[in-house]
Amino acid sequence: MPASPSTARAINDRLALRLLQQEGPLTAGRLKQLTGLSRPTVADLVERLAAAGLIAVVGEAGERRRGPNAKVYGIVADRAHLAALDVRTEGVAVTVADLVGRVLAEASVPIGGDTGTGPAVEQAVALVERVVKEAGADRLHTVGIGAPGLIDPAGGELRDSSGLPEWHRRLVAALQERLPEARVGVENETNLAALAEQRDGAARDRDTFVLLWLGHGTGAAVVLDGALRRGASGGTGEIGFLPVPGAAALPSSTDCEGGFHALASSAAVVKLAALCGVPVAAEEEPSLVGVVRAATCAVRSAVGLVGEGASHTVEAGSAARFLDALADRVAVGVAAVVAILDPGCVVLGGEVGQAGGEELAGRVQRRVARMTPLATEVRTTALGGGAVLRGALLTARDRAQQELFALGERPVPGW
Template sequence: MTATRAQPGRNASPRTARAINDRLALRLLQEEGPLTAAQLKELTGMSRPSVADLVERLQDSGLIEVVGESGAARRGPNARVYGIVADRAHVAGLDVRIDSIGVEIADLLGRTLSRAELAVPADADPARTIEDGIALLLGAAGGTPLHTVACGAPGLINPVTGRLTVTGELPTWHGDLVDEVRSRLGVPVLLENEVNLAAVAEQRVRGAAEGDTFVLLWIGGGVGAALVLDGRLRRGNSGGAGEVGFLPLSHSGRIPSSTNCDDGFHGLAGSRAVCELARAHGLPVPGSDAAAAAAAVRAGTPAFRSELAARIALGAAAVCAVLDPGQVVLAGEVGSAGGQDLADRVSATLARLSPLRTDVRPTAVPTGPILRGAVITAMDSAQQALFPPSA
């Protein structure tokens, strides 16, 4: 554990100081797990009486409870161990893809309680899909009321309205599903670009340092990027930061349009292009979706992987030339399947393309990053609402 001292400020009122200390204690209990009063004293730098008051205050508020006793061998009674009341609220994450809807229900500490997924055929009726999506969410919740829902979907999230602006050939029912969830559940429903949520999961799971900067490059059915600059997710003026599929990079020499990125970086590194490249290298690849592309990468020859890495490095070089993030994380079905080998190949090519020193690494969340990011987002929002404010 790393000691973190409470610093409410010289001019803070007693009430504000208590709120700051409460927030600090709750954050430590979330990050470190259950702690004794003595451990809270050590980590916060507070006095013993102040910690005792804090513990009593948080217990009376129903935010923490005794979850056990310390096993230290010493004279006298064992010390009580306190933990967050995780069942005080449940949250949900939604992953709305082109061909599926995924749901994860979690407690206030982000621990998964249930998961469910629904396949959505290309010819599915939009109204029926919305009803099935609502039923999937409610069924996964099992009748338990939800405090907050966070949803990830492809496209631009309007920073003013909070609604989804569909780009390219994405289905229009995405935005309608989110609106229907908001209407029927009557709880906060947060909407975020799905690649941004993958970056949220990456940042939290990897334990990135405060102020860390990286770009998460999503290579899957489509391509996209999420920008975490100085520790903060950056969405851009219109919510479109990271729409790298529209970068004018292609073998054809044509350029993308505002509604179609097939002649952009998407057409160079998306799943369809990856599958075509694999077949050109003699690999038997049925289909052209993200799953087929990921399987091709796992089974691919060194020559195929090197050519794929060269394509990915073109997009990475364009991003790095503008942002100089120092770190690029390869995620998505293809990025995850390539692992460290693909990251090393991209790194080698990128070093020849760009003078900027950039660390390329595989994602730390190879499975379900969008759902995990959605749950983290919903959990953080619920804690902000339920826990005392920091000032």
């Protein structure tokens, strides 16, 4: 049964908006080529979208022919403003962008562990309000939040998780109260990092892969056949609770110290570095990223991959022992994921994945190849710790465009 004229127009409009979103500003002629629609049909849809305030003339084509240059149309970027938050145990980072994802302002603030729930929430909300003002935005259309912990797949709320600050859960409600016109949504931080790696990072060419997050804590995100998998309770990827050899005890329902977390958390990796002879700064909380980066630099320098001017303070032998030992631990978690899911590709994400680079990823891949018959490529993140914020912004942009452009994509649960 053929579509009615109104349905056909809606389909054509969505197709044109999708192309403008993906390709950037286009002429009507280029839209005709990409859509396969007739010239009058393209002219009509351009007129409709412009009248609706969704697109506007943003320039002219550079090629001069007889008559005037062709007009170039683009999405009206300031039709809506978006905010993305990366909520960590120790602080929060905020980015404000326009509808096409162009970053207008960003900032972060540390929040100490001894800060009370009320003051912590107020600090975070005040930061959002300040960044919105610096971006020149009157109001926010959509706010995307990345946070550690479980997200209820039915309602989209951040569930109460042991070990996480209470202000994390209070922040969502506080933002909705202070920004009543905004659509506020929250997603697990590792899931958002995986979406960012799939869209803009190391997994652009994969529709099935696993992101293993290595940072202050550990986590994993699973993307199968192009779709993010959350599980029945939102707990897919809680790899910190995975029982592994080498841990002192089994994990419990409230404590992951006996699981993979005990091998790959920041505290465990810093301790491992010291055991391998890698100097660890005598700080209250030694820099995990600094330790891994220094070891990687030393190994690369030893084989001539780093210029003579590069500074490193770690002896190459100690650095290699440390990276080998770290790869042994990471490979245990990767091999378990591979045995169950056979993703074909695992991305080492987070700040540690970025600091370890190809030196760590290559070591892990070689070890996994000895542990499983399933061919698995291990890649290093292209986005590092910034993947969470990028994923939150992409999700907020998709949600806003879905509503404004009626693109018909399925939103994140609870949004």
